[in-house]
Amino acid sequence: MKKEFLDLGKQPIANKFLKESEIKDEFFFDLKMVFDEETKLVSMKEFVKPEMMFNDDYKYNTSLSTPMVNHFKEAADMLNKRFKPKSVLEIGSNDGPFITNFDRDISVCVEPCGNFSLKTAHMGYQSYTYFWNMETSKMIKNYHGEMDLIYSANCICHIQDLNDCFKAVASLLSDGGVFVFEDPSLLRMLERGSYDQIYDEHAHVFSVTALDNILRKNGLIIFDVDNLSVHGGSNRIYVKKPNIPSDNMITLNYYKNLEEEKEFGVDKFETYEIFAKRVKDSKDELMRCLGNLRHNGKSIISIGATSKSTTVFNYCGIDSSLIDFITDTTPDKQGLLAPGSHIPVVDRDSVNLNDYDYAFLGAWNFKDVIANKEREFVEKGGEFITHVPKIMTFS
Numbered sequence: 001m002k003k004e005f006l007d008l009g010k011q012p013i014a015n016k017f018l019k020e021s022e023i024k025d026e027f028f029f030d031l032k033m034v035f036d037e038e039t040k041l042v043s044m045k046e047f048v049k050p051e052m053m054f055n056d057d058y059k060y061n062t063s064l065s066t067p068m069v070n071h072f073k074e075a076a077d078m079l080n081k082r083f084k085p086k087s088v089l090e091i092g093s094n095d096g097p098f099i100t101n102f103d104r105d106i107s108v109c110v111e112p113c114g115n116f117s118l119k120t121a122h123m124g125y126q127s128y129t130y131f132w133n134m135e136t137s138k139m140i141k142n143y144h145g146e147m148d149l150i151y152s153a154n155c156i157c158h159i160q161d162l163n164d165c166f167k168a169v170a171s172l173l174s175d176g177g178v179f180v181f182e183d184p185s186l187l188r189m190l191e192r193g194s195y196d197q198i199y200d201e202h203a204h205v206f207s208v209t210a211l212d213n214i215l216r217k218n219g220l221i222i223f224d225v226d227n228l229s230v231h232g233g234s235n236r237i238y239v240k241k242p243n244i245p246s247d248n249m250i251t252l253n254y255y256k257n258l259e260e261e262k263e264f265g266v267d268k269f270e271t272y273e274i275f276a277k278r279v280k281d282s283k284d285e286l287m288r289c290l291g292n293l294r295h296n297g298k299s300i301i302s303i304g305a306t307s308k309s310t311t312v313f314n315y316c317g318i319d320s321s322l323i324d325f326i327t328d329t330t331p332d333k334q335g336l337l338a339p340g341s342h343i344p345v346v347d348r349d350s351v352n353l354n355d356y357d358y359a360f361l362g363a364w365n366f367k368d369v370i371a372n373k374e375r376e377f378v379e380k381g382g383e384f385i386t387h388v389p390k391i392m393t394f395s
């Protein structure tokens, strides 16, 4: 039932920034995408072993991103007010920007990256360094009982076995409880041509349509959906147990999202064939654009050493002959080489951007924040390059 539609070539672990000495042993895999005719789910054809991606060396610290910290504070306040949970579990709690908005004595975190679960443990939260699955769910139920709110951001789409994942949620959720999770939206990816939402960690890119099908099979139903602007367009999905009287009525948003996706054709294979053609055109055009700029003696750097830019650079074949370096605000990434492309990652404050002509937006999802921060670069004649929604330069 699974039909292949996209081949993004050989890709490395998207968040495995490396030292020069590690290049010879760098791991690559074939990044191909498939569409499941039955559930309508879009997934990677072959998954990467979770332990290779999510371990004590994981480099994406959510708490270093002020916009995301604000986003999670708002989410926590809203959920607290709307559902008044007496117990909260976060799946994939990273370094704690969501869970730390709740009281320690009602909260539990599950996070497979030991560097991060240690951080929340040090802050006094019950933290388990485990992957989310049925076994973990049973263990938490034994120690902490059922949960009123189970929350997860940018993590459920990382979980390869969704049936096990959702069964594990259903068995831990209290009868009137809610499961709320947010992940990048497939519809926004298709509309914007942002194929860089696809990398090793994103085992799936979710539509509401596919989630609706898979959650139902596992004893859960969607009752609300929020469309969010974070991470280039995400959906926050609200889920409950069916046939249990509760205040959580099925909302218009749920139906609107399903309709909008149907209208776009997320349930049809042809839509993905059209997307694949757009991705190929985007690659050709980006390479033409960067090649021409270099040919004319222009210097190019990149801002944001993202998982997304790992996909773009490796799919297009971009290396340090085209892009001099990548600036990134995360200390753990600085001084290392970007996965696959081996472009050096440097501290933003160690370089004078005004010495360069063009800056590619690896973190295009923070376009406004970056453009605002880098006003001087533009005033001195610098220009940005982005590939979303199409290849363009702007200032």
Ligand code: JHZ
Pocket: 060, 065, 154, 155, 184, 201, 231, 303, 304, 305, 306, 307, 308, 309, 327, 328, 329, 330, 363, 365, 366, 369, 370, 373
């Ligand atoms: P950002 C992450 O992907 C990883 P990435 C993760 N696995 C996931 O699933 C998705 O999010 C949804 C830097 N930066 O958030 C900080 C600057 O240098 O787009 C970050 O390293 N200057 C959880 O990696 C990176 O860019 C700036 O001004 O694609 C942003 O990474 C700003 C604003 C950011 O996620």
